[in-house]
Amino acid sequence: MAIATAAPPIDVVRTADGTPLKARLRQTERVRNTAAFGLILPLLAFTLVFFFFPIFSMLVQSFENKEIPANFPRAIVALKSWGGQGLPGEDAYAALAYDLKHGYDNKTVPRAAVRLNYEIAQFRSMVLASARKAANLQTGPYKEAMIGIDARWGEREYWAVLKRNSSTVTDHYFLNALDLERNVDQEIVKKAEDRRIYISVLFRTFWISLFVTILCLLLGYPVAYLLATQPARISNLLMIFVLLPFWTSLLVRTVAWVVLLQQQGLLNDLMIALGLIKERVLLVFNRPGLLIAMTHVLLPFMILPIYSVMKGIDPQYMRAAKSLGASPALAFATIYIPLTFPGIGAGVLLVFILAIGYYITPELVGGGGDQMISHFIAIYTSELVNWGQGSALAVILLAAVLALYAIYARFFKLSQI
């Protein structure tokens, strides 16, 4: 605009040696920033290599689909023109025979076969056998020949699997993680009732974590209050008891719970001796045992953030509330507890997030029906070597954690004091 351009030229302020002041300032700042950056460089490199890169590759593997396109390049091209109704034409069968033969020679068939088996049981053996036999095929017509090798090549279902995997990305793992699949017509449908697993595992993980979090809050809040209000001599001693578990390995603590809770264990002995129960009860390898052990293990993570917030609350506020006519109980409920919300939020978030990813404790103390999502991630990655499925479950876990954090950040931005 005219007015803006009419502004008088500003003299550049210069240092004594004539460099413009601004440039000089930037220069000094750059030196300082570089030095600061140098300090965090090792850690940055460490997290990049060992944290962000694995997470990134996990993300990629959860939807990556290399094996099938690598082994069936021609069949995939040929299937492009197939509408999905009826059986594909002769050209598709010819391409299939070629791909199987070629893959057999290049030894890429087994990997593709394993991948195909995730979609339909028995697909693996079918492909392996077909590849072996297709290697001897010399001339067409291939349609009859292939159906002759295995009658299942005459079924639409198997072709539909090949077609839906013609791309290098797949939603198979995520659908599977949510108990969904694609049917012959490529529509997303719920799995048969007896094949649904993960939704109930996700809910179980959520409920166990929620229950443990609530237990930790109920048990931890009074302890934190005691720690924050007792004279230093007593609170230091109490603090040692709170921190003691941190000085013992998680594995040792968990195994100790097994010893304590088992049918012939100390707790049963005690309850029998006190006459509380007549029959010995199993407290381990089931839900109650899992909840007890997880609550114990996670309790410090609830106590410490709440304690640190309570420590910073000026006792003057409670006095002010009382002087204004609030009974001690009312003052506690309307002033003290709201002032500890940031600590409660941090503790709840921490415990819940740790709980939904818990592995060792449920593995050792829980029963078959108490396994949480991390158990399945572990099975997929280390036993079944189905990394795609393990990654998809892990991504869902990560997404849940991030969502929780977002809610927390949203909620506590307002009440941050």
Add this chain to the structure above:
Amino acid sequence: MPKESDSIVQFIKVQKSYDGETFAVKSLDLEMHRGEFLTLLGPSGSGKTTCLLMLAGFEMATHGEIILNGQSINNVPAHKRNIGMVFQNYALFPHKTVEGNIAYPLMCRRVPKQEIKERVKKALEMVRLAGYENRLPRQLSGGQQQRVAIARALVFNPQLVLMDEPLGALDRQLREQMQYEIRRLHENLGVSVVYVTHDQGESLIMSDRIAVLNLGIIEQLASPTELYDKPENAFVAQFIGENNKYIGEVVSVNGGACQVRLPNGDMVQALAVNIGPVGSKTTLSMRPESIVITPTDGRCQNVYESKVLELIFHGDHLRARLKVCGNEEFIVKVPKKALGAQSLAVGATVRVGWTVEDCRALDAPAA
């Protein structure tokens, strides 16, 4: 003596010890009138806050009785005493808005919602903060926070309000403004106020009466003028206002006056306020503004030669530091008018004098 119904608070031989070894409050007897603005004044650690906390119900008296409205409140918990309190650091609830803070005491008393709204509005108008209802305390300046704290302590119409150094954290200008506003509120509402400060200037401006505390006892309880003009003991004379001080020995006593010998041998005629028998030590105290330069008419019984050591011009008056009777820190305040034609010069010798009434012989300093 005020009648029973005229007194709102009484401390009867109250003692307080925190550690079982020393007294924070040694022995406190005090009677406060209804509607009075009473200030507890004293140096740090003299027990002012302790007195206030006992009255508010946050500390138990170790011994003695505290009476509110004719009834002993030793066993009444803080929240049932109906006493408003303003804390030094305001203690506004950080998670509640201005409105929420002021509504809090009304909420505790189960006042209906609509009435709460009206009373909060009125209280905010009273402290000139209308329109700030929805701010959080941290969005207010120090002075605004303090006014909210005052509104909160007054909104439930307590008969008694306690203020513990409420202006300590404010800058000077704001402090003066708030002093005036607190005074105004006190006059308009007729509420009784116990005010704690260690600023003697503030206490003189604001109070109906001042209790000067030192080491857990009341040194003197009197109105500001009386406290300033007629201090009862050396501590009060020293603590309030400026003061020229000599330590001497009582030579003779006749009626209300006495003769005191100063360390350099000079004899001084003084008013016998608070002295021991002949031969005992005494502290002489006189205000810098009551000293007369070159007294003429024989009005002053005490006249001495002095030497001018320093002159400081203060606009409306002149402060001169003199050497009088061996004391080199002797301060004289001379109004500009009174100086007239004669002028003082550093190094000059002048005669100074003071009357018997202006020279108070007080107790001896603690050994």
